[in-house]
Amino acid sequence: MSHKRMPKRKAAIAVGGVAALGAAALLLPNANASQDKDQASGTTGTAKTLKATQASNLAAQLQKALGGAFAGSYFDSGKQQLVVNVVSGDNNVIQQAKKAGAVVRQVKNSTSDLKAAAGTLKAKATIPGTSWAVDPRTDKVLVTADSTVTGAKWNRLQSTVQSLGSGMATLKKSAGSFKTFVAGGDAIFAQTQQGGVRCSLGFNVTASDGSPAFLTAGHCGVAAKDWSDSQNGQPIATVDQAKFPGNDFSLVKYNDKTTQTSSTVNAGNGQTVQITQAADATVGETVFRMGSTTGLHNGQVTGLDATVNFASETVPGGTDTVNGLIQTNVCAEAGDSGGSLFTQDGSAVGLTSGGSGDCTNGGETFFQPVTAALQATGATLGNGGNGGNAGNGAGDQSGSAAPSASAGDQSGAADPSASAGDQSGAGGDQIGGSADPSASASDQSGSGSDQSGAGSANDGSSLTSTR
Structure with a gap:
């Protein structure tokens, strides 16, 4: 070329x-605050319409404020809203995030759980042609294997993912x-x-x-x-x-x-x-x-x-x-x-x-x-x-x-x-x-x-x- x-x-x-x-x-339209229905809890909250930069800044603030209850976040591009995962059922935690303008979703896996899973993959499945990353939208670790991962390598990767337990990781080719x-x-x-x-x-x-x-x-x-x-x-x-x-x-x-x-x-x-x-x-x-x-x-x-x-x-x-x-x-x-x-x-x-x-x-x-x-x-x-x-x-x-x-x-x-x-x-x-x-x-x-x-x-x- x-x-x-x-x-x-x-x-x-x-x-x-x-x-x-x-x-x-x-x-496209500029962002404005709006009322939306909290998909996770089914209650109406003040979920702000945000630009991605604003959502990022809000996520950083909530991560500090929520501490261990914070389990990741992602930007809902369809609604221009920040979705925050929490693992604590503490109503004060949930209300704190909602008042800040985020949509709150209660999830099973904590940030430490997901990091531990990634650590296991690193120790047991560092195989050429593999990758893994935390996906806050599914609250799981997304594990990917390319076309070169076959036979014993695939079996090793698959068994490692299964050992993490149900609901912890997703494996795709x-x-x-x-x-x-x-x-x-x-x-x-x-x-x-x-x-x-x-x-x-x-x-x-x-x-x-x-x-x-x-x-x-x-x-x-x-x-x-x-x-x-x-x-x-x-x-x-x-x-x-x-x-x-x-x-x-x-x-x-x-x-x-x-x-x-x-x-x-x-x-x-x-x-x-x-x-x-x-x-x-x-x-x-x-x-x-x-x-x-x-x-x-x-x-x-x-x-x-x-x-x-x-x-x-x-x-x-x-x-x-x-x-x-x-x-x-x-x-x-x-x-x-x-x-x-x-x-x-x-x-x-x-x-x-x-x-x-x-x-x-x-x-x-x-x-x-x-x-x-x-x-x-x-x-x-x-x-x-x-x-x-x-x-x-x-x-x-x-x-x-x-x-x-x-x-x-x-x-x-x-x-x-x-x-x-x-x-x-x-x-x-x-x-x-x-x-x-x-x-x-x-x-x-x-x-x-x-x-x-x-x-x-x-x-x-x-x-x-x-x-």
């Missing part, structure tokens, strides 16, 4: 640089296979002894020492140290920090400290979304991913603190485990490797780490939280904020309005696939995508062939999962 060459020292200024079909702008994607925006290139590699830029940031820099996937930073904005070009940036496995992020500093950057995402048709802050994800909210293969697609966050066990491409039979990821149902394909995950209101949420599936049949895609990467590296993003909203703060895009549409106020619940999901070619943000996510230069699929995707094995097909 072709790529747009960007001027030196202006590389990756905008996240995404490929011309694309713009997503339709769906301007994924048609694809989990492979690391590449995080980013505009294409960036590097040369190794094994040949050329290609990744993508995530978000521009300012390093703790004031230097201009950008975030990308950790497996890119481990694969190569020096990066260029053009294939076979001179390096313009050098890896400062790289973490993979365990986490999946890199901080890469521009060599020219006068490099001018801006925090924007290309939404196609010449439209951009200004990135103003980093935000934590909220289960149930709508998020957007940009990609040069499939364009602009959106979907929902389906789980938090996900653990993914990738088959190691550097250690035969080994496992590269990444923790703390955001799980989504946003699709991705080869060449979409690494797209920036962001919200309609301009919040940077994630860097693509890996997943399975495609944009015809769907699948799972996992993202490294931007907030964690910023905290670990000491970098700042956008207006200088390097933390997310307390709680699970996500962007305010609970609806599916196209990110290009001045979107801070789009709080509707339209089907995310209806607005921008099918905007082919929209994003440029995944232009790259061939560096072997498993982090070793030897894994950069392809032996030095053109990583730009023009018929080479390095167009992302070896890193992303296809059906």
Whole structure:
């Protein structure tokens, strides 16, 4: 696939640089307080209509206030309401949450129960091709096995899930296979002894020492140290920090400290979304991913603190485990490797780490939280904020309005696939995508062939999962 060459020292200024079909702008009503029926208890309570950011902040407040009674929360995008799980039957606890504006749902499994279940899975079922994440909507741990988990491995995983007890976890199969994607925006290139590699830029940031820099996937930073904005070009940036496995992020500093950057995402048709802050994800909210293969697609966050066990491409039979990821149902394909995950209101949420599936049949895609990467590296993003909203703060895009549409106020619940999901070619943000996510230069699929995707094995097909 072709790529747009960007001027030196202006590389990756905008996240995404490929011309694309713009997503339709769906301007949805602003949030207002309203009365709604509490689905869990059957009583009428003052359930506030909220934007995703507001719901995230409220969830954080209630988590502190409710203590051990708090068992997770999620954003009901259909009603724009925060649903809070509680395990205590204490009426005072329930009333406290209701008065704050949340819908209260009494559940069986506590947060500690679910974390213990995840701990058991880690100890007994760390198998390549598996993942698990807490799903507050079902009050269970969602365990996923890809197509490579068969025979004795499947039996081991299944028996481990069953040992957790009834109502504690759900096990499902994924048609694809989990492979690391590449995080980013505009294409960036590097040369190794094994040949050329290609990744993508995530978000521009300012390093703790004031230097201009950008975030990308950790497996890119481990694969190569020096990066260029053009294939076979001179390096313009050098890896400062790289973490993979365990986490999946890199901080890469521009060599020219006068490099001018801006925090924007290309939404196609010449439209951009200004990135103003980093935000934590909220289960149930709508998020957007940009990609040069499939364009602009959106979907929902389906789980938090996900653990993914990738088959190691550097250690035969080994496992590269990444923790703390955001799980989504946003699709991705080869060449979409690494797209920036962001919200309609301009919040940077994630860097693509890996997943399975495609944009015809769907699948799972996992993202490294931007907030964690910023905290670990000491970098700042956008207006200088390097933390997310307390709680699970996500962007305010609970609806599916196209990110290009001045979107801070789009709080509707339209089907995310209806607005921008099918905007082919929209994003440029995944232009790259061939560096072997498993982090070793030897894994950069392809032996030095053109990583730009023009018929080479390095167009992302070896890193992303296809059906």
